[in-house]
Amino acid sequence: MVMAMPAARRAPPHPERWIRVTPQGLHVVPGDFHVDPVRPVERAVITHGHADHARPGHDKVLATPETLAIMAARYGDNAGAGRQALAYGERVTIGEVTVWLAPAGHVLGSAQAVLEWRGSRVVVSGDYKRRRDPTCPPFEPVPCDVFVTEATFGLPVFRHPDDAGEVAKLLHSLEVFPERSHVVGVYALGKAQRLIRLLREAGWERPIYVHGALQALCDLYEDLGVALGPLEPATAKAKAEMAGALVLAPPSAIADRWARRLSDPVTAMASGWMRVRQRAKQRGVELPLIISDHADWDELNRTLDEVGAPEVWVTHGNEEALVHHATERGFRARALSVVGLGEEDEQESWPPGEGSGERSEEGAGEEDGS
Ligand SMILES: [Zn+2]
Numbered sequence: 001m002v003m004a005m006p007a008a009r010r011a012p013p014h015p016e017r018w019i020r021v022t023p024q025g026l027h028v029v030p031g032d033f034h035v036d037p038v039r040p041v042e043r044a045v046i047t048h049g050h051a052d053h054a055r056p057g058h059d060k061v062l063a064t065p066e067t068l069a070i071m072a073a074r075y076g077d078n079a080g081a082g083r084q085a086l087a088y089g090e091r092v093t094i095g096e097v098t099v100w101l102a103p104a105g106h107v108l109g110s111a112q113a114v115l116e117w118r119g120s121r122v123v124v125s126g127d128y129k130r131r132r133d134p135t136c137p138p139f140e141p142v143p144c145d146v147f148v149t150e151a152t153f154g155l156p157v158f159r160h161p162d163d164a165g166e167v168a169k170l171l172h173s174l175e176v177f178p179e180r181s182h183v184v185g186v187y188a189l190g191k192a193q194r195l196i197r198l199l200r201e202a203g204w205e206r207p208i209y210v211h212g213a214l215q216a217l218c219d220l221y222e223d224l225g226v227a228l229g230p231l232e233p234a235t236a237k238a239k240a241e242m243a244g245a246l247v248l249a250p251p252s253a254i255a256d257r258w259a260r261r262l263s264d265p266v267t268a269m270a271s272g273w274m275r276v277r278q279r280a281k282q283r284g285v286e287l288p289l290i291i292s293d294h295a296d297w298d299e300l301n302r303t304l305d306e307v308g309a310p311e312v313w314v315t316h317g318n319e320e321a322l323v324h325h326a327t328e329r330g331f332r333a334r335a336l337s338v339v340g341l342g343e344e345d346e347q348e349s350w351p352p353g354e355g356s357g358e359r360s361e362e363g364a365g366e367e368d369g370s
């Protein structure tokens with residue numbers, strides 16, 4: 001406000017001038033709101049329902065209708081005092097900032113937050129992936145000045161194979177071991193429902209048995225229009241009747257006393273981390289399935305190219321490697337190291353103890369299940 005200059009000739013402000021990392025998370029100063037705050041704040045824009053991004057106790061929450069429904073299912077009255085639903089592409093003004101949401105392709109309702117102020121545009125991806133997911137609309141690249149990205153699988157070793165091939169492995173094992181049940185560790189929000197849909201697409205029409213911790217979100221997906229086919233509670237039947245059954249359970253349950261009630265189960269796990277054989281072995285996973293809801297190394301880098309932002313900020317995950325590689329490729333890149341993101345992300349942080357000292361087995365496995 002120092003000197004009056006014609007608006008048209010004023011250069012857009014650099015995003016560092018109007019978006020800051022605070023202990024609460026990403027603070028958008030001219031709108032006075034936070035994106036995916038890790039502590040309760042007055043006004044929050046939430047990208048998606050996973051527990052490290054959507055926390056309880058905010059005053060006002062803006063998110064897609066699906067994300068609001070997921071938060072309400074998990075947090076009840078604590079999901080946010082004032083809740084405003086914003087459909088993809090719909091615009092709203094908060095303070096001086098225009099906000100709209102674009103699909104992120106991560107889980108149902110997941111969105112990138114597009115933030116515009118004085119001709120400058122920043123896109124906060126939240127978590128995302130680029131491959132097809134039959135439970136949510138695909139990621140849409142939005143051109144911007146700064147792209148704020150996750151980097152959960154930001155290492156060249158992480159290249160996720162085709163989902164259909166992983167699902168075929170599971171179905172093949174069911175064929176080869178018809179007397180054994182198969183229990184697959186999945187996270188309750190997103191992975192469970194996506195795997196169910198992929199199994200249906202691959203021709204599995206029989207009931208799929210689900211652990212009680214998955215039921216509420218499966219019901220919610222159904223309510224929101226994602227048909228999952230016949231599901232049954234995993235504990236309703238006698239052990240003998242579970243021969244050849246396909247069972248989905250939270251990761252923490254698959255190697256637990258809970259799984260012993262199943263008929264000689266083959267233990268499987270659907271996660272991007274299954275790329276690392278050692279991790280599968282550590283937890284007694286016999287059948288690792290590399291199915292991830294996060295972008296792999298190639299998807300991350302391809303996304304930077306498609307979004308075309310000259311500058312990239314990396315919020316969480318394997319930040320260093322992606323920052324280094326992006327810099328080599330000519331982007332201005334930096335790690336934001338937002339504390340609290342990824343730490344409790346039940347989505348992919350299993351198994352615990354790697355990357356973040358904060359993770360506990362219970363936190364990673366049960367967070368989403370309750
Ligand atoms: Zn997530």
Ligand SMILES: [Zn+2]
Pocket residue numbers: 050052053127341342345
């Ligand atoms: Zn996350």
